[in-house]
Amino acid sequence: MNENPDLRVPVLIVGGSLVGLSASVFLSRLGVRHLLIEKHASTSTHPRGRGNNVRTMELFRTAGAEQLIRDAASVLADNHGILQAGSLTGDDQEWLFKEIDPGGGLARFSPSGWCLCSQNDLEPVLVTHARDQGSELRFSTELLTFEQDAEGVTAVVKNRETGEHTTVRADYLVAADGPRSPIREQLRIGQSGPGDLFHNVSITFRSRQLAPVVGDRRFIVCYLTNPEADGALLPVDNEEQWVFHAPWQPDRGETLEDFSDERCAEHIRRAVGAPGLDVEITGKAPWHAAERVAEHYGAGRVFLAGDSAHEMSPTGAFGSNTGIQDAHNLAWKLAAVIAGEAGPGLLRTYEEERLPVAKATSARASARSGEHSHPGYAGAPGPGGGRKGGMLTVALGYRYLRGAVLGTDPSLPVVPEGMGLAGEPGTRAPHLWVERGGERMSTLDLYEQSFVLLCDAGHPDWRAAAVRVSERLKVRLEAFAIGSDAGADLEPANGADWTAAHGTSPEGAVLVRPDGFVAWRSEGAVADAEATLYEVLSTLLHRD
Numbered sequence: 001m002n003e004n005p006d007l008r009v010p011v012l013i014v015g016g017s018l019v020g021l022s023a024s025v026f027l028s029r030l031g032v033r034h035l036l037i038e039k040h041a042s043t044s045t046h047p048r049g050r051g052n053n054v055r056t057m058e059l060f061r062t063a064g065a066e067q068l069i070r071d072a073a074s075v076l077a078d079n080h081g082i083l084q085a086g087s088l089t090g091d092d093q094e095w096l097f098k099e100i101d102p103g104g105g106l107a108r109f110s111p112s113g114w115c116l117c118s119q120n121d122l123e124p125v126l127v128t129h130a131r132d133q134g135s136e137l138r139f140s141t142e143l144l145t146f147e148q149d150a151e152g153v154t155a156v157v158k159n160r161e162t163g164e165h166t167t168v169r170a171d172y173l174v175a176a177d178g179p180r181s182p183i184r185e186q187l188r189i190g191q192s193g194p195g196d197l198f199h200n201v202s203i204t205f206r207s208r209q210l211a212p213v214v215g216d217r218r219f220i221v222c223y224l225t226n227p228e229a230d231g232a233l234l235p236v237d238n239e240e241q242w243v244f245h246a247p248w249q250p251d252r253g254e255t256l257e258d259f260s261d262e263r264c265a266e267h268i269r270r271a272v273g274a275p276g277l278d279v280e281i282t283g284k285a286p287w288h289a290a291e292r293v294a295e296h297y298g299a300g301r302v303f304l305a306g307d308s309a310h311e312m313s314p315t316g317a318f319g320s321n322t323g324i325q326d327a328h329n330l331a332w333k334l335a336a337v338i339a340g341e342a343g344p345g346l347l348r349t350y351e352e353e354r355l356p357v358a359k360a361t362s363a364r365a366s367a368r369s370g371e372h373s374h375p376g377y378a379g380a381p382g383p384g385g386g387r388k389g390g391m392l393t394v395a396l397g398y399r400y401l402r403g404a405v406l407g408t409d410p411s412l413p414v415v416p417e418g419m420g421l422a423g424e425p426g427t428r429a430p431h432l433w434v435e436r437g438g439e440r441m442s443t444l445d446l447y448e449q450s451f452v453l454l455c456d457a458g459h460p461d462w463r464a465a466a467v468r469v470s471e472r473l474k475v476r477l478e479a480f481a482i483g484s485d486a487g488a489d490l491e492p493a494n495g496a497d498w499t500a501a502h503g504t505s506p507e508g509a510v511l512v513r514p515d516g517f518v519a520w521r522s523e524g525a526v527a528d529a530e531a532t533l534y535e536v537l538s539t540l541l542h543r544d
Contacts, residue, residue: 005154005169009035009136010338012155012168014143014183015176016040018049018119019306019323021126021137023174025063026331028133029448030514032338035168036135037157039142043123046285047236047243048202050076050118051220051317053395055428057112058516059328062448065129066112072125073117075237083222087273088213088233092225100220100391109396109421110431111442116220118236119320146173146183148300172334173302176327179290181308187299193292197313197366199248200232201256203264204283206240213274214238229270244268248286256286289313291366293358297351303330310358312365316391322361326354332514333404336541341475345542349403357398360414364394393419400426404513404540406520423502425520429512430501433493434482440493447516450476451537456499456506457483465529473537511536 011027013020016038024036052060052069060066070077080099086092100114130137138157144165146155153173157166175183214235222233232245246267248254265279290311297304306323313319330350336342397419401410407425421430432443446452455462466479480489482498492498502510502518507525511533512518519540526532537543 005167007035007166008169009033010171011035011174011334012153012170012172013037013174013176014155015178015306015308016127016137016139017044017176017178017306018123018126018320019327020174020176021123021130022059022324023176023305023327023331024130024135024137025065025126025133026059026328027335028130028135029063030331030335032331032335034135035170036130036137037141037143038137038139039160041140041160043127044119046202046283047118047120047204047234047241048285048287049122049317049320050116050234051321052115052117052122053317053321054106054110054112054114054392055396056321056324057115058110058444059324061112062445062516063129065125068125068129069117069122070115072121073115076116076118076235079116079218079220079235079238081217081219083217083219084225085222086225087271088217088222088224089273096223106392108431109392109419111433111444143177143183146186146302148173148302153301171301171338174327174330174334175298175302175304175308176306176323177308179288179292179307179311181304183302184294184304184308187302189299189304190295191292192295193290193311193362194366195290195292197289197291197369199250199286199288200245201248201259201264202285202287203244203246203259203268203281204236205242205244205265205268206280206282207242207278208240209274209276209278210242210272211239213272213277224271226271226273229267231267231271233268233272244271256284259284287314289369291362293355293362297326297355303347303350305330309354310362312358312362313369314365315369316365316394318361318365318394321395322358325357328515329354335514341473341541343542343544345544346404346540353400353403353405356401356414360398361394364415390419393417396428397421399424400517404519405517406536406539423504423510423518423521425518427518429510429516429518432496432498432501434490434498435493436490443490444516446478446480447512448514450478450514451519452512453477453479453509453533454498454502454512455479455481455509457481457485457488458506459525460487461529462509462533463489465533468530469533469537472534473541473543475537475541477537509533513540 011034013036027034082096084094140160141157144156144158153170155168234243261281264281268279269277292311294309305326333346398415401408405426453466463479463481470477482490504523508522510521520536
């Protein structure tokens with residue numbers, strides 16, 4: 001242990017991309033002081049990682065950033081579908097799907113929705129929001145070394161502009177340092193999975209003539225399947241700025257130098273089917289698609305999040321979303337342990353919960369690449385037919401079968417065959433519109449700062465028990481009585497039956513974690529509500 005560090009913080013985050021920045025936002029919202037370091041001088045300048053699924057947008061909603069992100073993404077607000085075509089000028093065209101949410105069915109499950117916001121637009125929003133919440137972010141700062149002991153982590157970081165070295169002492173370290181994670185390597189944590197899937201070069205270009213060729217086809221991405229010039233076309237502003245993903249074969253000796261501006265421009269023209277198209281290449285960046293999952297999500301006081309923990313095929317944008325959700329799961333647990341509300345054992349549930357989700361999601365991402373014939377992907381399509389292959393089920397319907405949950409069935413699959421979200425322990429709590437003090441809100445808006453107990457207004461003994469248990473355990477626990485009675489805290493909109501939606505009865509109760517997942521529920525009355533709730537919360541928080 002370093003007795004004289006230059007800086008002491010409860011948490012050190014290494015990596016300032018989407019996952020690290022999200023972790024910073026979530027920790028700040030929970031009042032956890034931390035330092036984030038990022039070796040690059042600024043956020044990403046390349047338009048990538050654009051798909052933010054409904055669960056991710058729910059998290060940004062409760063963190064107060066959803067509208068900021070939608071404002072930054074407004075130029076692509078009307079882009080929805082995925083098109084597959086031999087070219088944009090021929091007859092061989094098929095919509096893999098034309099709308100993300102046809103018929104508006106998603107509204108039954110969530111107050112949020114998908115958002116198309118490229119990484120270069122999203123990251124600056126997160127930087128600003130994190131700093132507004134009190135986060136300390138240091139760019140141009142890299143991790144040189146770290147050591148951990150039973151009481152914390154000592155790291156030496158370097159300012160790449162000044163050369164100054166700083167010794168940081170933290171209780172915990174979050175490694176959001178990417179797929180080649182030096183931190184994971186030092187911890188000697190192995191990986192499982194097929195490995196590399198394919199390689200692409202992402203080409204940004206300007207073309208004023210392409211918009212008329214695209215016409216009114218407002219796609220998220222168009223997979224162009226000309227065998228002599230395949231690739232993926234993505235709009236940046238629907239007018240002049242575009243991205244094209246071209247297959248790259250490094251295993252056959254192809255180098256990045258082979259992708260000259262002239263070659264890239266001609267490839268794009270052939271793929272689009274417009275020989276005279278104006279194409280001005282503005283940037284090129286290689287990327288590698290892989291399917292790998294870390295064998296462990298950390299060691300001791302160091303935890304992996306995002307690409308350091310898992311790599312996924314880009315089809316469906318599952319990788320960044322899974323990483324952001326890693327950060328959210330870890331943040332509330334770190335906050336609880338640092339505040340003394342939970343024992344260190346709670347942090348072990350991070351791996352128990354998130355690793356199975358990563359395995360299931362990464363397999364689905366690879367399967368989707370096959371289904372969509374993603375350029376460069378040579379694998380066979382996976383079992384994508386039926387409801388189990390649905391995007392929404394994978395994005396929102398996954399469940400924790402072990403961890404900080406009670407009353408689950410570990411024999412069930414992590415990703416169910418269809419969407420339910422009916423209050424089962426281990427699943428994301430149901431969305432229900434309610435009124436609170438004359439304000440309309442979703443029940444999901446209740447979940448961030450504390451555990452929440454939902455009970456019926458006709459049985460306020462649960463609410464009274466929650467107040468006493470909160471005082472006894474010194475744990476943040478809010479209780480809300482739901483109903484139309486005068487003593488109700490929340491009134492369901494349109495007379496909805498909250499008990500049916502949550503799989504309980506008026507005599508029962510539902511305990512929801514700060515991350516919005518159901519921790520436990522009682523489907524009926526219990527002999528002693530206070531004793532039951534005390535035991536449940538003590539177990540969940542590892543209060544030995």
